[in-house]
Amino acid sequence: MVLKEQEVVEVQEKVLPKPTKNKRSMKRHFLHLFLLPALIFYVGFQVYPILTAFVNSFYSFKGMVRQDFIGLENFIRLFTEEPYNTIFTNAFGHNVIYFIGTVVTKLVLAFALALLINSKIKGREFFKAIFFMPKLLSVIVVGFLFSLILNPTNGALNSFLKMVGLAEWAHPWLGDPKTALYTIILVNSWYGIGFAILIFLAGLQAIPEEIYEAAKIDGASGLKMLLQITIPMAMPSIMIMTILTFIGSFETFELVFAMQGSSGGPYYSTDVLALFFYRLAFGSVDGGDAIGLGSALAVVLFLIICTATAISLFFFKRKEIEQ
Amino acid sequence: MAELILEHIYKEFDKNVTAVSDFHLHIKDEEFIVFVGPSGCGKSTTLRMIAGLEEITSGSIYINGKRVNDVAPKDRDIAMVFQNYALYPHMTVYGNMAFGLKNRKFPKEEINRRVMNAARILGLEELLDRKPKALSGGQRQRVALGRAIVRDAQVFLMDEPLSNLDAKLRVQMRAEIAMLHQRLKTTTIYVTHDQTEAMTMATRLVVMKDGFIQQIGSPKEVYEHPENVFVGGFIGSPAMNFFEGIVHEGSFRIGDTRLSIPRSQMELLRGLGYIGKEAIIGIRPEHIEEAIVGTAGGNGSGTRSNVSIQVDVSELTGAETMVYSSLEGQKFVARLSAETAIRPGEHVNLAFVMDKVHFFDKETELRIRPVQKAAELVETS
DSSP: OOOOOHHHHHHHHSSOOOOOHHHHHHHHHHHHHTTTTHHHHIIIIIIIHHHHHHHHEEEETTEEEEEETTTHHHHHHHHHSHHHHHHHHHHHHHHHHHHHIIIIIIIHHHHHHHHHHHTTOOTTHHHHHHHHHGGGSSSHHHHHHHHHHHHTOOOOHHHHHHTOOOOOOOOTTSSSSSTHHHHHHHHHHHHHHHHHHHHHHHHHHTHHHHHHHHHTTTTTOOHHHIIIIHHHTTTTHHHHHHHHHHHHHHOHHHHHHHHHTTTTSSSSTTTTTHHHHHHHHHHHTTTTEEEEHHHHHHHHHHHHHHHHHHHHHHHHHHHHHOO | OEEEEEEEEEEEGGGGGGEEEEEEEEOOTTOEEEOOTTTSSHHHHHHHHHHHOOOOEEEEEEETTOOOTTGGGGGGGGGEOOOTOOTTTTSSHHHHHHHHHHHHOOOOOHHHHHHHHHHHHHHHGGGGGGGGSSHHHHHHHHHHHHHHHHHHSEEEEEETTTSOOOOHHHHHHHHHHHHHHHOOOOOEEEEEEOOHHHHHHHSEEEEEEEEEEEEEHHHHHHSSOOOHHHHHHHSSSOOOEEEEEEEETTEEEETHHHEEEOHHHHHHHHHHOOSSSSEEEEEEEGEEEEEESSSOOOOOSSOEEEEEEEEEEEEESSSSSEEEETTTEEEEEEETTTTTTOTOEEEEEEEEEEOOEEEEEEEEOBBOHHHHHHHHHHHHH
């Protein structure tokens, strides 16, 4: 049978996939290959440890060796058995204070500074850079630096206070259980304020000038403008910073570790959940079962952060849609 | 209701950039004034000075006889509609309209009454619970208008309020704003760069360029008697045609083309010593007609001059045809009837209606007018 030219084309179209489409999809698959290294790293160093921790939390351990499946035993011990339950409650409380303290000292101050910088003051770029500078240092370095500054006998702060005649204010800031946690919170705020300022500035700069002008004509006072225009319109950045601060506060480890050691001294007054986890898993609090218990604590920590973040994201998204 | 006096207003920005120079205008109660001009002409700056959003470098602004130079925007009893609407995105339509009244501590019932009234006027009743994000451009613009209406302010200031709308909606909103003004009779100052908007809405136009007022007058006055080449070219679409040439006794010569000058014009030009001098003539596209074969002029009365040209482009716009061509190397456009048989490339005769031609000085680009009349004008301004 001899096919006419037209028929040949028709048959070809039916039998063979279109070359252009084929080429395009091949290109797309090829591009996926480039994601593979990152994916392997992510799964290997993020997903696998998390899953392992989940699994481990249901097992008993002897040293580093996994033993028997014990169901929720580790969790029950963590919440009911001394000293775990006391240490857990104490550390959890500190995490909450850490979060509230950081919101008050870092976020509120950062927002106020961002407002100032946004008000077209001279040298705004300079101030932005200055406030951001600490973030360039390693947390360990910051911790070490402040340990020196806050040293009760020869630290710069107390020496300064004595020099300006405020000797009675000099204080073992990190040595007194009453002030140690708050001091660390302040150091952390100093360290992270630049980043918060940048995020807030981005939020503030996204508010069109016309809105303020309209509000001015609408008779809004300075305070009203702040409460009814600026803050509601900067809410996305405020929400993001609050969520990040929450996650940061419950994950916090390095700074406390660098300044106060693994036990969150003095007398556990700066102990936080991540430090407790570190001691359980890698320290010597309870030799045998430590990995299982530590994993249980890690899972609890993970769930706290996940739940709080999910709830705030849910409200945040809803607000965003409303806007 | 209010009367505004803008007395020799100047606005200088840093580094001696003068945005507005000697702006002098008396706005009567219930007027709808339109500031029109190309971007950067100072029209928005002037409006913002009236609103109090921009400081005045020198001069005075009076609203109902009260000097308001140092009065805060909220105390000037003005309402403003912004180019990008400037609605509060986190408030509902109701909240947006009520915000100004709440700030002024109006009782709740009064706020409700006014907002509902404005919503009824603007057809926003169904949308009061929505946020601006859920509204179309036209609806947002209505909310912005509503925010101004509820305030019952003395003066409405509108800064290019329609420039973000599509062409069809713009025409519709233009009519709505005009109707709103007829209904509320609030003194309104409206800024636009769109000369059609300016022509259709204004009771009086203020044409501006480079910070200077070029002409103040009713749309008809400005259209029929432009004070200078800029106004002639800016107001009207398509723009006025200009030709440079030399004034002779009885005729205006553009190269080899002679256009006859009507007697009254000739007397004026002669009297002012323009004979033998260069000048510019301006003629609107609708004053160029198809010449009727065998007549000295066109098909109507008055002085007409026939010119022979080659058509470059002809565009049928529906009700009329725009014919593009050039005369002695100077481009022009004629607005002819849709029925014209003229096609691109054809050589045809067109008639210039010379009674409608405007004469401008070559140097100053000002309209050539009787000295006495010019003196009168200076006195009255």
